[in-house]
Amino acid sequence: MNNITISVKGLSVSYERKMVLSNIYLDLEAGKICGVVGPNGAGKSTLFKAMLGLININTGSVLFNGEDIKKQRKKVVYVPQKNDVDWQFPATVFDIVMMGRYPHKKAFQRMNNEDRTIAMNALNEVGIEELKDRQIGELSGGQQQRVFLARALCQEADVFFLDEPFVGVDITTEEKIIQILKRLANEGKTLLVVHHDLSTVNNYFDKVILLNQRLVAYGDTETTFTEENIAKAYGGQLTILHKTGMIE
Amino acid sequence: MEQFTYFWEAFQDPWAQRALIASCLVGLMCGVLGCFIVLRNMALIGDALAHAILPGVVFAFVVVGQSVLAFFTGAVLAGLVTAIAITWIQHNVRTKNDAAIGIVFTAMFSIGVMGISAISRSGSGVHLDLKDFLFGNVLGVSNEDLYLTTGITIYVLFSIIAFYRYLFVTTFQPVIAETMGISVNTVHYFLMLLLSVAVVASLQTVGVILVVAMLITPASTALLLSDRLPWVLFISGIVGLISAIIGLTLAILIGTTPGPAIAVTATLIYFLAVFFSPKKGLVINYFRKRKQQQKIQLEDTLKQAFRLSEQGELTIDNLLAKLWFGKSTLNKHLSTLRSKAYMEQNKSELILTQSGKDVANKLVRAHRLWETYLVNKIGLSEEQIHEEAERYEHLLTDELLDEVDQTLGFPTTDPHGSPIPSKKGRPLFPLIKLEVFKNAKIAQKQMSEQITVKLWELGLLPNMTFSVQKVEQDFIEIRSENKHIKIPQELARKINIETLN
Numbered sequence: 001m002n003n004i005t006i007s008v009k010g011l012s013v014s015y016e017r018k019m020v021l022s023n024i025y026l027d028l029e030a031g032k033i034c035g036v037v038g039p040n041g042a043g044k045s046t047l048f049k050a051m052l053g054l055i056n057i058n059t060g061s062v063l064f065n066g067e068d069i070k071k072q073r074k075k076v077v078y079v080p081q082k083n084d085v086d087w088q089f090p091a092t093v094f095d096i097v098m099m100g101r102y103p104h105k106k107a108f109q110r111m112n113n114e115d116r117t118i119a120m121n122a123l124n125e126v127g128i129e130e131l132k133d134r135q136i137g138e139l140s141g142g143q144q145q146r147v148f149l150a151r152a153l154c155q156e157a158d159v160f161f162l163d164e165p166f167v168g169v170d171i172t173t174e175e176k177i178i179q180i181l182k183r184l185a186n187e188g189k190t191l192l193v194v195h196h197d198l199s200t201v202n203n204y205f206d207k208v209i210l211l212n213q214r215l216v217a218y219g220d221t222e223t224t225f226t227e228e229n230i231a232k233a234y235g236g237q238l239t240i241l242h243k244t245g246m247i248e
Numbered sequence: 249m250e251q252f253t254y255f256w257e258a259f260q261d262p263w264a265q266r267a268l269i270a271s272c273l274v275g276l277m278c279g280v281l282g283c284f285i286v287l288r289n290m291a292l293i294g295d296a297l298a299h300a301i302l303p304g305v306v307f308a309f310v311v312v313g314q315s316v317l318a319f320f321t322g323a324v325l326a327g328l329v330t331a332i333a334i335t336w337i338q339h340n341v342r343t344k345n346d347a348a349i350g351i352v353f354t355a356m357f358s359i360g361v362m363g364i365s366a367i368s369r370s371g372s373g374v375h376l377d378l379k380d381f382l383f384g385n386v387l388g389v390s391n392e393d394l395y396l397t398t399g400i401t402i403y404v405l406f407s408i409i410a411f412y413r414y415l416f417v418t419t420f421q422p423v424i425a426e427t428m429g430i431s432v433n434t435v436h437y438f439l440m441l442l443l444s445v446a447v448v449a450s451l452q453t454v455g456v457i458l459v460v461a462m463l464i465t466p467a468s469t470a471l472l473l474s475d476r477l478p479w480v481l482f483i484s485g486i487v488g489l490i491s492a493i494i495g496l497t498l499a500i501l502i503g504t505t506p507g508p509a510i511a512v513t514a515t516l517i518y519f520l521a522v523f524f525s526p527k528k529g530l531v532i533n534y535f536r537k538r539k540q541q542q543k544i545q546l547e548d549t550l551k552q553a554f555r556l557s558e559q560g561e562l563t564i565d566n567l568l569a570k571l572w573f574g575k576s577t578l579n580k581h582l583s584t585l586r587s588k589a590y591m592e593q594n595k596s597e598l599i600l601t602q603s604g605k606d607v608a609n610k611l612v613r614a615h616r617l618w619e620t621y622l623v624n625k626i627g628l629s630e631e632q633i634h635e636e637a638e639r640y641e642h643l644l645t646d647e648l649l650d651e652v653d654q655t656l657g658f659p660t661t662d663p664h665g666s667p668i669p670s671k672k673g674r675p676l677f678p679l680i681k682l683e684v685f686k687n688a689k690i691a692q693k694q695m696s697e698q699i700t701v702k703l704w705e706l707g708l709l710p711n712m713t714f715s716v717q718k719v720e721q722d723f724i725e726i727r728s729e730n731k732h733i734k735i736p737q738e739l740a741r742k743i744n745i746e747t748l749n
Contacts, residue, residue: 073429
């Protein structure tokens with residue numbers, strides 16, 4: 001395996017003495033979309049936060065292109081869940097998307113036309129350019145998710161972390177997002193997506209990480225996303241998943 | 249006139265001019281800075297910090313004496329001690345966050361008050377008035393004070409403009425700021441520092457107790473008036489400034505304490521915005537709701553009249569029995585319906601006109617389509633849907649209804665089995681229903697102008713004959729005059745055709 005962009009070695013995280021993630025080893029390649037799947041409380045979001053250097057880790061290391069996250073901030077972008085934001089905030093769609101340009105600017109450098117063009121292109125690609133002057137609270141769930149994706153595109157990063165991007169969005173938006181993610185993968189970006197709808201894993205992801213506090217399985221979706229591995233990750237919850245039709 | 253002259257003369261005095269300038273600067277600075285305090289839900293901590301600088305000022309007075317610069321240093325140090333103490337408790341002790349703030353600031357404030365009374369009683373000849381610290385003493389502003397206030401205002405405003413991006417992103421979404429390498433903690437403490445110096449500058453104008461009013465009231469006013477942060481900052485600054493001018497003027501005119509007069513003025517402006525904001529005001533909201541209510545009542549009247557007229561029982565009394573509002577309201581709506589030529593009235597006999605029937609038909613269609621949608625697509629049960637549909641039939645636009653109609657595959661009956669009226673001009677025979685290799689021609693009449701235009705763009709004119717070549721998943725390929733044309737599925741549903749045998 002060459003083209004390794006992210007390398008996680010022996011990562012462990014605990015909250016107040018309770019182990020949330022233990023001893024995770026991962027090598028992620030460029031040009032692949034990787035789904036992160038596991039039951040509630042499996043530590044999916046924690047894994048993201050730990051890799052992004054947002055929380056303290058107990059042991060282990062995370063390297064992006066061989067370097068610490070602090071030196072790779074510009075290259076790494078995070079699309080968090082859209083529900084922990086104050087959508088009444090006095091900002092327009094365009095204001096939020098322009099945030100994606102901040103890492104490219106020094107403290108007192110002003111935004112120029114090039115930045116604005118990049119922001120408009122991102123808005124165009126996600127298909128909400130006509131909403132650019134709307135206050136963000138006036139958008140539907142799908143449109144709000146598109147705003148966050150447009151901001152991420154604007155940053156022109158190499159590595160994308162997306163936390164549950166398909167939650168609370170309409171089908172058209174879901175299709176649009178996956179189409180953009182596939183385009184990014186084709187251009188050699190590395191994408192990590194926390195996901196909970198098991199029925200779409202095979203269609204959406206090249207690789208899959210099955211997580212339940214430890215790494216249950218990781219590899220190509222076809223060979224890794226097997227009934228046996230899912231059972232290992234979900235344990236007793238599997239019968240419920242069968243009944244609700246989440247998996248076949 | 250006499251009062252005006254008095255007022256004019258009053259502002260001729262240097263002390264009054266200094267008071268006016270100081271108040272304006274404080275109003276402007278606190279207004280702008282306050283926006284971030286409000287947006288970060290830090291009103292309580294702002295209040296706490298304002299109270300907590302008191303011991304710093306008192307300590308500075310004991311050590312150095314009446315020196316503005318010393319007050320300033322003491323205040324900033326006290327502010328820092330407070331911020332650190334609060335954070336330490338929040339992180340290391342099992343005490344609720346807001347309780348931690350309350351414990352620290354009341355303690356600091358009390359120490360300050362005790363210090364002031366101790367100095368006053370010591371008989372050292374100096375007079376330190378507690379009231380001046382609590383409510384300000386703007387009429388006693390010296391030139392030295394004014395320089396400092398000006399300096400602080402410039403510093404605070406410049407900092408906010410220079411670090412606008414950092415303040416914006418850390419306030420809106422701290423986690424994103426962190427991933428961009430912006431330290432949320434550094435920005436937080438920087439804002440605390442700005443807050444401390446702003447409080448010192450406000451000490452003489454409004455005092456420690458009322459400074460929080462200058463921070464949160466104009467900012468909350470501005471947030472009711474605009475949806476864009478740069479505008480919110482600007483409006484808030486102006487509101488602070490205007491409050492200062494009006495408040496001080498009032499105080500001089502009626503001879504009261506300026507600080508509280510400024511705070512009360514800011515509150516009055518706030519309530520003006522609460523009621524009269526053009527987008528978010530209570531008044532406009534009331535009228536919006538009332539207009540919606542009126543529309544619903546009118547449409548329900550029309551719909552019930554339509555149903556009754558189908559049964560041949562359309563009278564005012566029968567109509568009244570079906571509706572949920574009284575006779576006087578009904579009469580008002582009947583006269584509206586008459587003026588729109590939807591209805592004719594012959595004493596107590598009511599007659600629906602054709603255009604009235606068309607509009608009623610549309611409402612029935614909306615209601616039944618929405619019920620079908622709720623059952624088929626959302627999965628609600630038949631008992632749950634009627635009320636929902638009753639509400640939504642008034643809100644659905646024509647375009648949305650067509651979309652719903654199409655998504656459902658043009659149903660003919662609703663979940664209760666009642667027929668869904670078809671839209672006027674809806675394809676009697678849409679292209680999508682034509683089988684492969686069958687011949688047909690484009691109908692003269694299409695559902696809408698848009699469809700005709702789209703057909704024209706594809707090179708298809710009315711009465712042109714064609715045959716279907718193949719049906720793919722997302723398009724239908726037809727042949728017309730030796731040209732092969734691909735028509736998207738969605739469009740094919742809307743094209744009206746006539747079959748040829």
